[in-house]
Amino acid sequence: MKRxxxxxxxxxxxxxxxxxxxxxxxVFVFKEGLPIILRVGVKNFFLSGDWYPSEGKFGILNxxxxxxxxxAGAIIIGAVFGLGCxxxxxxxxxxxxxxxxxxxxxxxxxxxxxxxxxxxxVVLVPLVRQYLGGPxxxxxxxxxxxxxxxxxxxTSISVDVIQAVPRSYRDGSIALGATRWQxxxxxxxxxxxxxIIAALILGMGRAIGETMAVIMVAGNALELPHSxxxxxxxxxxxxALEMGYAAGDxxxxxxxxxxxLFVIIMILNTIALTIxxxxxxxxxxx
Amino acid sequence: MKITPATSQRFVVTILWLLTAITILVLLFIIVYILxxxxxxxxxxxxxxxxxxxxxxxxxxxxxxxxxxxTGLAVLIAAPVGxxxxxxxxxxxxxxxxxxxxxxxxxxxxxxxxxxxxxxGFVFFVVVLGMGFSIISxxxxxxxxxxxxxxxxxxxxxxxxxxxxREVSYGLGSTRWQMVTRVVLKSALPGIGTGIVLxxxxxxxxxxxxxxxxxSALRMPYxxxxxxxxxxxxxxxxxxxxxxxxxxxxxxxxxxITILAINIIAYLLMRRLIAKVR
Amino acid sequence: MMIKPYFHxxxxxxxxxxxxxxxxxxxxxxxxxxxSKGRPVNVIGSTSIQPFAELxxxxxxxxxxxxxxxxxxxxxxxxxxxxxxxxxxxGMCSRELxxxxxxxxxxxxxxxxxxxxxxxxxxxxxxxxxxxxxxLFSGRIRNWKELGGNDMxxxxxxxxxxxxxxxxxINLVMKKxxxxxxxxxxxxxxxVKELVRLDPAAVGYMSLGMVGTELKSLYVDGVEPxxxxxxxxxxxxxxxxxxxLKTDTPLRxxxxxxxxxxxxxxxxxxxESEGLVRAK
Numbered sequence: 001m002k003r004x005x006x007x008x009x010x011x012x013x014x015x016x017x018x019x020x021x022x023x024x025x026x027v028f029v030f031k032e033g034l035p036i037i038l039r040v041g042v043k044n045f046f047l048s049g050d051w052y053p054s055e056g057k058f059g060i061l062n063x064x065x066x067x068x069x070x071x072a073g074a075i076i077i078g079a080v081f082g083l084g085c086x087x088x089x090x091x092x093x094x095x096x097x098x099x100x101x102x103x104x105x106x107x108x109x110x111x112x113x114x115x116x117x118x119x120x121x122v123v124l125v126p127l128v129r130q131y132l133g134g135p136x137x138x139x140x141x142x143x144x145x146x147x148x149x150x151x152x153x154x155t156s157i158s159v160d161v162i163q164a165v166p167r168s169y170r171d172g173s174i175a176l177g178a179t180r181w182q183x184x185x186x187x188x189x190x191x192x193x194x195x196i197i198a199a200l201i202l203g204m205g206r207a208i209g210e211t212m213a214v215i216m217v218a219g220n221a222l223e224l225p226h227s228x229x230x231x232x233x234x235x236x237x238x239x240a241l242e243m244g245y246a247a248g249d250x251x252x253x254x255x256x257x258x259x260x261l262f263v264i265i266m267i268l269n270t271i272a273l274t275i276x277x278x279x280x281x282x283x284x285x286x
Numbered sequence: 287m288k289i290t291p292a293t294s295q296r297f298v299v300t301i302l303w304l305l306t307a308i309t310i311l312v313l314l315f316i317i318v319y320i321l322x323x324x325x326x327x328x329x330x331x332x333x334x335x336x337x338x339x340x341x342x343x344x345x346x347x348x349x350x351x352x353x354x355x356x357t358g359l360a361v362l363i364a365a366p367v368g369x370x371x372x373x374x375x376x377x378x379x380x381x382x383x384x385x386x387x388x389x390x391x392x393x394x395x396x397x398x399x400x401x402x403x404x405x406x407g408f409v410f411f412v413v414v415l416g417m418g419f420s421i422i423s424x425x426x427x428x429x430x431x432x433x434x435x436x437x438x439x440x441x442x443x444x445x446x447x448x449x450x451x452r453e454v455s456y457g458l459g460s461t462r463w464q465m466v467t468r469v470v471l472k473s474a475l476p477g478i479g480t481g482i483v484l485x486x487x488x489x490x491x492x493x494x495x496x497x498x499x500x501x502s503a504l505r506m507p508y509x510x511x512x513x514x515x516x517x518x519x520x521x522x523x524x525x526x527x528x529x530x531x532x533x534x535x536x537x538x539x540x541x542x543i544t545i546l547a548i549n550i551i552a553y554l555l556m557r558r559l560i561a562k563v564r
Numbered sequence: 565m566m567i568k569p570y571f572h573x574x575x576x577x578x579x580x581x582x583x584x585x586x587x588x589x590x591x592x593x594x595x596x597x598x599x600s601k602g603r604p605v606n607v608i609g610s611t612s613i614q615p616f617a618e619l620x621x622x623x624x625x626x627x628x629x630x631x632x633x634x635x636x637x638x639x640x641x642x643x644x645x646x647x648x649x650x651x652x653x654x655g656m657c658s659r660e661l662x663x664x665x666x667x668x669x670x671x672x673x674x675x676x677x678x679x680x681x682x683x684x685x686x687x688x689x690x691x692x693x694x695x696x697x698x699x700l701f702s703g704r705i706r707n708w709k710e711l712g713g714n715d716m717x718x719x720x721x722x723x724x725x726x727x728x729x730x731x732x733x734i735n736l737v738m739k740k741x742x743x744x745x746x747x748x749x750x751x752x753x754x755x756v757k758e759l760v761r762l763d764p765a766a767v768g769y770m771s772l773g774m775v776g777t778e779l780k781s782l783y784v785d786g787v788e789p790x791x792x793x794x795x796x797x798x799x800x801x802x803x804x805x806x807x808x809l810k811t812d813t814p815l816r817x818x819x820x821x822x823x824x825x826x827x828x829x830x831x832x833x834x835x836e837s838e839g840l841v842r843a844k
Contacts, residue, residue: 003461004462007463008378011374011378012374012378014371015370015374015375017367018433018437019391021430022392022430022433023391025395025402026395028409080305081309084302084305084309085305088302088306089306092302101310103550103553104313107313107545110490110491110545111317111542111545112518112521112541114522115316115320118521118534119320123319148312156480156484160442160480181294181295181298201397205396205398206397208397209399209400209402211399211400211493216526236399239399239405240404240494243404243405243408243498261399262398262402265397269394270390272393
């Protein structure tokens with residue numbers, strides 16, 4: 001009994017220090033970032049595209065648009081290919097092939113973002129420039145590169161989630177005469193829905209958060225894009241490009257950008273939570 | 287014409303296989319492209335020498351050491367802390383408002399861009415705490431960065447363990463800790479392991495956060511208080527500054543081979559663990 | 565005694581591994597703490613100066629093996645911040661110091677570098693006036709044909725805001741004119757070079773010493789962009805490479821030695837051979 005109490009206490013301490021360090025970074029970012037948002041004015045900060053730090057103008061609208069657009073593109077590619085792979089891996093691929101394919105996709109997750117960015121610059125950008133026009137550094141290029149980066153995350157988690165669906169669901173459906181695809185999309189995916197959405201949200205988060213690859217292929221222009229072949233600057237690129245030297249108000253504005261990212265991700269996660277709760281509720285009702 | 291389920295299945299499955307094939311092709315392309323351009327320069331001397339002339343000549347030994355130091359230290363801190371925290375949250379506390387807030391927080395932080403951790407690490411560890419550009423600044427920053435991921439993936443893995451296992455364990459008279467370590471963790475190990483391997487990969491790949499915490503010194507670091515350049519950062523600098531494309535490709539090749547090695551070793555280790563446990 | 569399952573054995577191993585790792589780490593920590601004088605000299609700042617500083621550090625360590633110099637990038641303004649924060653001993657800055665910076669920092673000129681305006685090799689335009697370059701980068705001139713070139717929209721490439729190269733360009737060319745917001749932003753000389761090398765419509769600026777043969781440097785006001793012309797002052801786009809020191813803080817002897825080396829004949833020769841111009 002005593003040993004258990006000691007273990008309980010030790011675990012509490014570890015957990016508390018972990019949670020407090022995570023809380024520390026949250027509090028720190030908000031403490032540094034919120035004051036300047038209030039000083040500049042919420043409207044001026046979020047709805048103005050004038051980012052001129054040397055003149056004290058901190059409007060991040062163009063970068064919010066940049067981040068959202070690039071992420072949207074990335075998640076479309078990541079979802080289509082990522083889910084496709086996950087379904088193939090769990091439902092249609094023979095065991096021997098899965099043993100090769102699954103680790104292969106996980107390797108894709110380990111490749112550094114700078115390598116993706118580099119290949120994007122060396123291979124993709126010239127292709128886009130030559131055959132589609134524009135500078136090559138564009139929303140399209142960034143979306144493709146990010147999509148490929150996000151894909152393994154989506155696949156990995158989706159696979160784990162789909163495999164967690166009880167075997168009885170699948171067997172029951174097949175026993176009722178459904179084909180494998182019908183079983184997949186009508187039964188298994190429905191059951192794994194909340195997990196899959198979590199996978200997509202995590203993927204979206206990774207896409208929004210990607211910095212180095214985006215700096216290399218998105219162009220980082222300050223103007224609002226008019227087409228997917230136009231360059232953009234994302235919130236993360238902005239922080240990375242300027243954080244080394246920013247001081248005072250400028251640095252706080254970068255933290256404020258961090259706050260914005262925090263809030264966007266909190267919104268995304270809340271949506272994910274609500275969806276998964278609703279689908280869990282529906283499943284319970286059945 | 288009515289489309290039978292069999293036909294639609296064939297159609298859909300073909301597309302799905304196509305998507306998978308494209309994905310694998312992209313992966314192969316990236317690896318082959320880098321290795322094709324770089325492997326010829328990855329010689330023994332490249333791996334064991336220090337860089338000279340800004341990286342145009344010489345090797346990447348200090349970067350290998352730096353990468354191992356920063357990543358190793360970060361995961362050494364984050365993995366046990368993360369798994370133990372998860373155990374605490376799932377097995378030792380009841381589901382309450384607080385735990386859902388913590389879970390939500392961990393979810394958010396797992397998704398927070400690494401650049402914010404870099405910004406925080408730079409301001410907090412490098413400047414405010416005065417650690418300067420150093421391996422320890424980098425490792426602490428990366429540890430905080432991967433901690434939420436480890437917590438969340440561990441939690442998913444532990445929760446996937448059926449309640450029956452726990453009940454049986456209690457029924458056999460085990461204490462909670464025994465149940466956790468001998469039953470729950472064993473079943474959840476593959477999932478937890480995946481989370482840790484993902485975190486290692488994330489640390490090795492990380493560039494922006496390390497650039498501003500561990501710095502970009504070319505020399506061999508002799509203590510964790512010194513600055514060091516990681517392989518990813520070295521590759522980035524070599525390729526972006528156009529210093530030496532040859533060495534850039536070679537560095538990237540070392541990176542990719544390292545990551546392949548990590549994945550293979552982790553995979554084999556996982557298989558052995560699962561087999562031994564069955 | 566109970567037969568412990570494999571997992572418990574692994575637990576034991578991980579505990580041992582942890583202790584071993586901590587022990588291994590402790591040795592260098594102790595080493596580092598004891599030898600605080602041997603702390604490396606931190607030189608932080610301009611990415612333009614960084615490769616030259618790294619080269620100088622290498623050569624310096626050949627004659628003074630005990631001294632260790634750590635060179636980091638980050639950008640000119642980052643370097644200034646770093647010495648203000650105390651992280652760096654020496655800051656690297658590739659532009660003139662601003663007024664408010666001059667109040668707390670002392671600049672030491674170690675070389676001069678030309679600023680080349682570069683275009684694709686196939687671009688027929690070869691010679692522009694300062695005014696024309698200004699109109700290019702402000703977005704007033706949108707197509708190369710307005711300058712006698714091909715019928716292509718102009719693609720501008722700028723450096724990031726903290727860059728000394730960018731600041732120097734703005735001080736020397738743009739002055740009060742605002743740069744077009746359509747401009748692409750790249751974060752290093754090499755990235756600018758790569759973009760301009762491949763895009764026939766691109767125009768950017770970069771360190772003269774790094775241009776090489778794959779790009780075309782424009783003549784400015786009829787003057788050829790070479791190191792000699794920079795030295796003679798005829799090529800007007802030139803900026804100083806500065807080592808910046810905090811004025812009220814005494815400089816460590818190791819740092820002083822390094823600066824002396826850089827300013828010595830040997831150091832200056834190294835910089836000259838790399839395409840820079842000697843400090844005056």
